[in-house]
Amino acid sequence: MAKKRIVSTTINGDVTEFLCEPRQTLLEVLRDTLHLTGTKEGCGNGNCGSCTISMNGRPVTSCLVLAVEAEGADLRTIEGVARGSALDEVQQAFLEEAALQCGICTPGFIMQTEALLAENPDPTEEEVRFYLAGNLCRCTGYDKIVRAVLSAARKRRMTAEAAK
Amino acid sequence: MAERTIAWPKFGQAQILGKDTPRVYDGAKKALGLAKYAADMNTPGTLFARLLTSPHAHAIIKSLNVEPAKQVPGVKAVHVFRGVDTEVRWEGELIVAVAAERPEQAEDGLRAIAIEYEVLPHWVDDFDLAGAEAAKITDKGEPLKLTKSQGNQKKGDVEAALQEAKYVHKGTYGSAVITHMCLEPHGSHCEWKGDQLISHLSTQNVSGTAGQFAGPLGIEEAAVSINCEFIGGGFGSKFAADEWGIACAQMAKETGRPVRLMLDRGTELKVAGNRPSSLAEVTVACDADGKITAWDSNHWGTNGTGGGTVSLTVTPYVYDPPNRRRTATGIVTHTGPQRAWRAPNHPQACAYTQTAIDDLAAVAGIDSLSFVRKNLDITGRPAVYAAQLDIAAKLMDWQAKWHPRGKGQNGSVKTGLGLALHTWGGAAHAATCLVKVHPDGTVETFLGSQDIGTGIRTSIGVVAAETFGIPMTSVRVHIGSNKYPKAGPSGGSTTIGGVSGPVRRASQEALWQVLDKVAAKHSVDFATLAVKDSKVWSGDKEVCTWKQACSLLGPMGIEVRGEGPKDDGLTSAQVGGVQMAEVEVDTETGIVRMKKMVAIQDIGLVVNRLTAKSQVLGSLIMGIAYALSEERIMDPKTGRFINADLENYKLPRIGDVGELVVEFYEPESEYSRGVIGIGEPPVISPGAAISNAVANAIGVRVPILPLTPKRVLDAMKGA
Numbered sequence: 025m026a027k028k029r030i031v032s033t034t035i036n037g038d039v040t041e042f043l044c045e046p047r048q049t050l051l052e053v054l055r056d057t058l059h060l061t062g063t064k065e066g067c068g069n070g071n072c073g074s075c076t077i078s079m080n081g082r083p084v085t086s087c088l089v090l091a092v093e094a095e096g097a098d099l100r101t102i103e104g105v106a107r108g109s110a111l112d113e114v115q116q117a118f119l120e121e122a123a124l125q126c127g128i129c130t131p132g133f134i135m136q137t138e139a140l141l142a143e144n145p146d147p148t149e150e151e152v153r154f155y156l157a158g159n160l161c162r163c164t165g166y167d168k169i170v171r172a173v174l175s176a177a178r179k180r181r182m183t184a185e186a187a188k
Numbered sequence: 189m190a191e192r193t194i195a196w197p198k199f200g201q202a203q204i205l206g207k208d209t210p211r212v213y214d215g216a217k218k219a220l221g222l223a224k225y226a227a228d229m230n231t232p233g234t235l236f237a238r239l240l241t242s243p244h245a246h247a248i249i250k251s252l253n254v255e256p257a258k259q260v261p262g263v264k265a266v267h268v269f270r271g272v273d274t275e276v277r278w279e280g281e282l283i284v285a286v287a288a289e290r291p292e293q294a295e296d297g298l299r300a301i302a303i304e305y306e307v308l309p310h311w312v313d314d315f316d317l318a319g320a321e322a323a324k325i326t327d328k329g330e331p332l333k334l335t336k337s338q339g340n341q342k343k344g345d346v347e348a349a350l351q352e353a354k355y356v357h358k359g360t361y362g363s364a365v366i367t368h369m370c371l372e373p374h375g376s377h378c379e380w381k382g383d384q385l386i387s388h389l390s391t392q393n394v395s396g397t398a399g400q401f402a403g404p405l406g407i408e409e410a411a412v413s414i415n416c417e418f419i420g421g422g423f424g425s426k427f428a429a430d431e432w433g434i435a436c437a438q439m440a441k442e443t444g445r446p447v448r449l450m451l452d453r454g455t456e457l458k459v460a461g462n463r464p465s466s467l468a469e470v471t472v473a474c475d476a477d478g479k480i481t482a483w484d485s486n487h488w489g490t491n492g493t494g495g496g497t498v499s500l501t502v503t504p505y506v507y508d509p510p511n512r513r514r515t516a517t518g519i520v521t522h523t524g525p526q527r528a529w530r531a532p533n534h535p536q537a538c539a540y541t542q543t544a545i546d547d548l549a550a551v552a553g554i555d556s557l558s559f560v561r562k563n564l565d566i567t568g569r570p571a572v573y574a575a576q577l578d579i580a581a582k583l584m585d586w587q588a589k590w591h592p593r594g595k596g597q598n599g600s601v602k603t604g605l606g607l608a609l610h611t612w613g614g615a616a617h618a619a620t621c622l623v624k625v626h627p628d629g630t631v632e633t634f635l636g637s638q639d640i641g642t643g644i645r646t647s648i649g650v651v652a653a654e655t656f657g658i659p660m661t662s663v664r665v666h667i668g669s670n671k672y673p674k675a676g677p678s679g680g681s682t683t684i685g686g687v688s689g690p691v692r693r694a695s696q697e698a699l700w701q702v703l704d705k706v707a708a709k710h711s712v713d714f715a716t717l718a719v720k721d722s723k724v725w726s727g728d729k730e731v732c733t734w735k736q737a738c739s740l741l742g743p744m745g746i747e748v749r750g751e752g753p754k755d756d757g758l759t760s761a762q763v764g765g766v767q768m769a770e771v772e773v774d775t776e777t778g779i780v781r782m783k784k785m786v787a788i789q790d791i792g793l794v795v796n797r798l799t800a801k802s803q804v805l806g807s808l809i810m811g812i813a814y815a816l817s818e819e820r821i822m823d824p825k826t827g828r829f830i831n832a833d834l835e836n837y838k839l840p841r842i843g844d845v846g847e848l849v850v851e852f853y854e855p856e857s858e859y860s861r862g863v864i865g866i867g868e869p870p871v872i873s874p875g876a877a878i879s880n881a882v883a884n885a886i887g888v889r890v891p892i893l894p895l896t897p898k899r900v901l902d903a904m905k906g907a
Contacts, residue, residue, distance in 0.1 A: 047292055056236075056291075061228035062221015064420075066371045067453045071834035074371060102221030115219035120210050122798045125806060126641030127218035127225075128371040128420035134219065153843035160834065162371045162421050163641050164809040165802060166842045 033094045035060070036104025044091040051075045051086040053094075054101060062102035062131050066160065073159030076132040077101045083139040085158075102131035105138060113183070114138055114176040123172035125163035133159050137173050145181055149174065190703050190717045194693050194756045196793060197654065199856045203720065205654045208798040212660045213645045214418070223418045226390040227450045229377030235264050235287040237436060237449035238294035240301055241458070242276040242283055245522035245827025246310035246325075249274050249283070249303065256300040257286050262293030265439040265447070269431060275308075275328060277493050278524050279828045280458025282432060287439045287447050310522040312822040314365065314465045314490035320519045334520045335488075336495035344511030349482035353473030357548040361540035362467035363875060363893040364819035365490065367457045368529060369837065372420020374430060374460045375450030378437040385437055386413045389429070390450075392422040393677035395636035398670050400429035401437055414670040422640045423810075424528030425461035427677050457832040461527030462820060465489035466498040467892070468540035472547075478554045478562045480509045480545065487540060488517040491526035495519065498536040505534065505541035506609045508566050522827055523820075528679055530810065531612060531868035535875055539893055542608040542876035547889055550593045556607060556880060557586055569764035569790070573609055576766040576788040576853050580607070583786045583849050584768040594887020600776045603783065606880025607768045610872035614792075614865035615761035616685030616753035617676030623652065623694040625702060626745040629722070629735035630662050631695075637667045637675035637687050642867060643799030644683055650796050651688045655695035657719030658734055673749065681865030685752075685759035688795055688863050692758055694750025701748070705740035706731060760861045763790040767808070767873035769881040770846075775904060778897030780816055780882055782846030785874070790853045792864035797852075804850045804870040811874020813840050816894050838894075 026046045033040050035058070044053050054060045054077070063086060066074035070085040077086045078100040105112055111119065114137050124130040133156065140147060140155040147155065152173045161169065197205060217223040250273075254266045265287040270276060276283070286297035311323050311334055320334040350356055376389040385407065391397055391414065398412035405412075419426065436449035451460060468487035474480045483504045489497035495518040503514045549559035561577060564570040581587065589605055596602050622634040631652055639645050645665045652663045666672060676686050699719065706724050707714040716726045722734040731737075738745070753759055770784040785808050794800050817838035821831045831837045875893050882900065883889045890903040 045290070045292060048290075052291065055228070056230055059230065060221075061224065061230070064225075064372070065227065067834040069453075069833060069835065072371065106220055111216060111219055115216070118219050119215040122210065122643075122802045124211070124215060124218050125643070125802060126371065126421045127214075127223050127418060130218050131221045150843075157841045157843050159842070160371065160839055161842075162369055162423075162810070162839070163802075163806045164813075164840075165806060166809055166840075166845050167805045167848045168802060169842060 029092050031092055031095050033097050033099055035099045036101060046090065046092055048091045049087050050089040050091045050094050053091040054086060060101050060103050064128050064131055066128060073136060074129055074132040076135040076159065078135060078139060083136050102135060105134060113179045117172040117176035117179065121168050121172035121175060123165050123168040125165050129159060129161040133169055137176065141177055141180060145177060147177060190700065190714055192700055194696055194758065196758060196862065199859045203654055204650050206794040206797060209646055209650055209660065209796045210798060211643050211646045213649060213665055214639065225372055225418045225420050226376050226388045227372055229388045229448060231379055231446045234377065234446040234448055235289060235443060236291040236294055237285050237287040237439065237447055238291060238298055239282055239455055240284040240298045241455055242279055242281045244276065244305055244307050245279045245312055246308040247276050247305035248308065249276065250306050251304040253302040254284055256302065257297035260293060260297040260300050262289040263297040264288060264443045264445065267435045267439050269435065278522050280455050280524060282459065285435050285439065285449060287443065310827040312521050312523055312827045313824055314519055314521055315362065315467045317488050317517065317519065332520065336518045338497055338516035338518050339500045340515040341500060342513045346482050346484050346511045346513045349511035350471065350473050353481050354476040355548060355552040356471065356473040357544065357551045358471045359544055359547050359889060360467065360469050360891050361543045362891060363465060363536045363539045363814065365462050365465045366814050366818050367462045367820060368423040368425040368460065368527065369457065369839065370421030370423060370425060373451040373453060373456035374426060374432065376433045376436050377446060377448040378440040379446035380441055383407065384411050384413060386415065387437060388415045389433060390419050391416050391426050392419065392638060392640050392679060393427045394638045394668055395670050395674040396677050397429045401434065404434045405437055415668060416638050417668040419638060419640050423530045424532065424679055427679060453834065454832040457837060458829050459524045462524060463529035464491035464497050464526050466536045466540060470540060470544040472544050474548055474552055478552050478559050480507060480563050480566065482511040483509045484513045486515040488519055490519045490521040490523065492523050493520055494525060499533045502533050502537040503541065505537040506567050506611055507541065507545065507563055523822060530871045534610060534612065534872040535814065538608055538610055538872050539875035539879065543879050543889065546606065546880040546883065555590060555592065557581060560607060560609065567609065568611055572764045572790050572853065573766060576764065576790065579851060579853065580766045580768045580786045580788045583851065584770065584784065586768065589770065593884050596885060601772055601774050602885040603770065603772050604881045604883065604885025605768065605770055606877045606884055607766065608873035608876035608880065610765050610869050612681060612763055612869035613761045614681040614685065614763055616689050616759040617682035619675035619686040619690050619752055620673035621687065621690040621694055621750045622673050623691065623698050623748050623750060624745060625698050625738055625741065627739050627741050627743060629658065629738040630664065631656055631658065632664045632666060633691055634666045634672040635675045635687055636670050636672040637683065638678055639667060640678045642803060643796060644687060646799060647684060647795045648687055648691050651691045652695050655692060655699055656734065658722050681867040684795060684865045685863045689752035689754065689758040690750035693752065694748040698746055698748040701746055702737050702741065706737045709740055757862050759863045760792060761864055763864055763866060763869055765789040765869050765873065767877045769874065769877040771878060771881040771885060773882055773885045773900065775886060778900035780895050780900060782812055782844065784847040784849065786849045787870050788851050788853050789866055789870055790858060791866050792861040793859050794852060794854065795863060800866065801850050803867050805848055807870035808848050808874060809840060809845050810871050812845055812878065814894060815875045815878040816840065817896065819894050
């Protein structure tokens with residue numbers, strides 16, 4: 025068996041070190057070692073998007089990232105989205121627009137949406153649908169997810185305007 | 189005004205009931221990533237299990253040596269499901285589970301297991317009836333008949349009716365096997381505390397699974413604690429403890445450690461349930477006016493090794509012509525067993541009935557909508573369907589968009605319209621609840637129910653808050669434990685009625701007890717009292733706050749139990765729904781794109797509009813999935829489910845669903861019927877409605893769902 029490695033990362037703003045085997049995925053370490061179970065596993069092969077997190081500012085499916093690849097990385101998971109205990113605009117919109125049902129796909133959708141809005145604060149409906157095409161929902165809340173994302177984008181733009 | 193009668197608020201007088209209420213209790217937890225599912229349970233010392241499954245569709249285990257697995261570092265338990273000389277009957281059938289400190293170590297353990305199979309001939313084709321009849325297959329060494337009659341029923345005189353009919357149409361229609369594909373697979377986390385088993389189980393059946401653990405484990409049912417705060421989808425597949433749940437508990441017992449056993453995605457798709465297929469040869473006839481006079485069908489398909497198919501009882505679907513013959517044959521296949529799939533039997537029956545009827549309409553030269561209208565008298569809810577068709581047609585702009593079959597625009601991309609009708613029961617299941625009113629005015633409800641994603645927690649809160657005239661935040665809703673009063677499993681669209689009835693009854697009785705105290709204390713007439721905005725009112729005069737009223741209860745507060753279902757009008761059953769689809773078909777690629785769907789749903793009394801609407805929207809999209817892309821593909825040569833992963837088991841993505849329009853049909857006459865479940869009915873019509881729209885677009889019928897590009901192109905080539 026390969027020797028365990030120490031990996032140093034920043035997770036949700038905190039410097040975090042963990043021990044892992046070279047073959048462990050980042051998803052496994054987040055969920056089972058670090059108890060950050062908000063990131064979900066839906067398929068294990070990058071097709072459902074449930075395990076989406078932000079790695080150095082880019083959305084990645086953490087089931088396809090080896091834990092050792094996170095060395096030096098700045099990671100953000102669903103647990104790091106809220107401002108303290110207050111939901112951010114995207115989370116709030118998912119709640120208000122009923123864009124969540126069973127909830128397994130929700131963290132992945134929210135993380136992908138955060139990435140979208142960071143890149144494009146004013147997406148069209150088509151751009152939303154294109155950017156979120158890697159995330160599967162079975163329940164399925166697609167229609168309400170689109171509404172929620174557009175509503176969150178609007179709210180965030182208004183907040184940004186007001187701050188000017 | 190307080191009346192000692194169990195009833196819902198009068199039409200138009202509810203404060204919260206029927207409004208849009210977001211998920212106040214659990215929505216934030218889900219959005220924050222704090223909701224804990226079975227797969228998230230990881231108490232100290234938890235072992236992780238992995239599964240060895242059969243790679244063969246049909247084989248005998250000739251040798252099995254699990255000893256090497258026990259020597260693998262980290263491995264703590266090995267559980268054998270099926271030993272030497274056992275016959276396995278489908279690919280994916282569980283053979284061994286290994287629990288280890290880390291999942292990778294459990295996988296190392298699986299790799300160390302030595303197993304040999306004698307591979308036997310298999311049968312996995314669910315549509316080749318003649319082939320199934322001729323196949324030479326044995327089971328336990330004995331010849332196995334692969335086809336089983338599932339009945340043959342007749343009403344009226346079909347032959348005479350066909351002779352007399354003006355138009356007769358014959359066609360073949362079907363739908364493939366699909367799976368539930370819950371995004372959280374089946375599984376549990378099991379832990380023992382002394383002789384008590386604590387199972388965090390991903391289940392639709394919190395109150396009904398303890399006994400399923402207790403029996404095989406040889407313990408008392410009272411020693412089993414089932415917990416399910418959150419479940420990641422079920423759709424009818426998660427009612428049981430399952431052999432993998434029992435194995436999880438046994439390995440936990442054996443090791444004295446908690447064990448988590450979740451199915452991997454491939455195994456989930458292969459063994460944890462599917463929806464039976466059906467292929468129907470249909471003859472249907474009508475008179476010169478387009479009135480359906482006769483139906484004659486023979487259908488077959490598979491539900492796995494059981495040799496079942498879609499039930500005869502829903503054939504033909506919704507329409508009940510005077511002359512009818514129906515025959516069904518199940519085919520035994522070496523495939524995983526069926527489980528109830530959202531509205532069992534109905535979507536498939538709808539897909540072979542209302543397509544055939546639409547083809548008959550085309551033969552008769554009558555437009556689809558008029559043809560359906562002409563035949564509503566042979567349905568169970570003619571007036572409701574008629575009203576719903578009018579609403580749907582308007583929202584779809586049917587009249588402006590309609591063109592006769594295949595007579596749309598020139599060019600390679602064609603648009604088309606289709607429609608279908610459905611029906612469902614949705615009666616309340618049996619449930620008991622406990623309602624506590626505390627002296628500070630807060631309320632708690634307890635039910636051994638579960639929220640399978642529908643938002644039932646919020647609905648329970650709506651009913652209690654409405655009854656007591658207090659905000660949702662003053663109500664705490666407890667579900668997800670079998671230690672609470674028993675509530676039925678969440679299947680058959682029975683939960684909303686099942687829980688809202690008992691909660692309303694108990695809450696009304698508790699309210700009356702509080703108001704009795706208020707009446708005595710303030711010397712006011714009970715009959716004049718009402719609660720609203722956290723206050724008790726006598727007419728338009730404020731008597732006291734709700735909190736002051738509850739302080740009269742003394743330090744213990746009160747507890748009231750509510751039961752259901754009861755014949756007091758709070759709940760009822762039977763709904764109808766109408767759906768219309770508009771599609772765009774690229775005749776060069778065979779790709780079908782959804783443009784728009786309209787769903788009008790009969791629902792009775794709406795408890796929470798927001799989550800009820802989500803059920804319909806979700807159903808439409810699940811319907812689009814089985815109509816256009818998802819299916820289990822079996823390889824006849826190897827007997828394997830070759831697309832058992834989320835890359836190749838094709839589900840629609842967020843850009844594939846088009847515009848969705850949902851409206852409830854809810855005149856006062858519907859409100860007064862009380863609460864009826866609608867989680868299932870709207871998933872029934874999409875297959876037929878979309879297939880009809882494709883036929884309308886391209887001028888030919890694509891017989892089998894899903895309407896993949898290949899099937900569309902094949903149908904066009906045959907035309």
